[in-house]
Amino acid sequence: MIKTLYVIRHATAEDGGNSPMFRDFDRDLTSTGIIESARMGKFLASKGIKFDLIVSSAAERAKATAKIFAEQLHYDADAIVIDDTIYGGGPRSYLSAVNQLDESVNVVAIFGHNPDVTFFSEYLTRADVGGSMDKAGVIILEFEDIKWAEVSSKMAKFLGYHTPQTISHS
Secondary structure (H helix, E strand, O other): OOEEEEEEEEEEEEEOOOOOOOHHHHEEHHHHHHHHHHHHHHHHHOOOOOEEEEEEEHHHHHHHHHHHHHOOOOOHHHHHHEOOOOOOOHHHHHHHHHHHHOOHHHHEEEOOOOHHHHHHHHHHOOOOOOOOOOOOEEEEEHHHHHHHHHHOOOOOOEEEEOOOOOOOOO
16 A cells, blocks of 8 residues: 655744744744745645645644645544654654554645744655755655555655646736
C-alpha cells in the first residue's frame, strides 16, 4: 500500500514586532498568508488530492493555514488533529507524529514551521529542499509498502515541491 505525506509550511504570518506582550505562538496569518493558503489548497484540489487526515501544529498561523487548505479541499476543519508537540519540538516531533498515525490513513498533511519542516523533509528523503521551505510551500513524499510506525530516514520518495510562486495563476 502506498502512503503519501504532504509536509506543509504555514503561510505568511504577522511580524510580531518587538512587543514582549506578543507571543510568537499567537501570530496569525496576514491577508497575503490567507491568499497563499487558499491558492495552494485550490491547487491541490485541482489535482484531485483528498486528505484522509490533517495534522497541524497548535500555533495559530499553522492552524489557520490548515483550516484554509481544508476548506479548499472540502475537508472538515473540525476534524483537523492539533498536535501540541510540533511547535518548537524540532524535526523529531514531526517524525513522532507520523510514526503514530493510524494505518487506515493513507494520505496525510502535516502543517508546521521552518526550519523543522525543511529538515524533516530532507531527513525523510535524499532530496535537497534548497535551504528553506517557502511559506505555504508543500512537499509531497511517498512511502511504499511501509507502516507509518516504520517511517524513518531516507525512506520517502520525493514527488514534488510546490510554492505559491511556482504554481500557475488560475
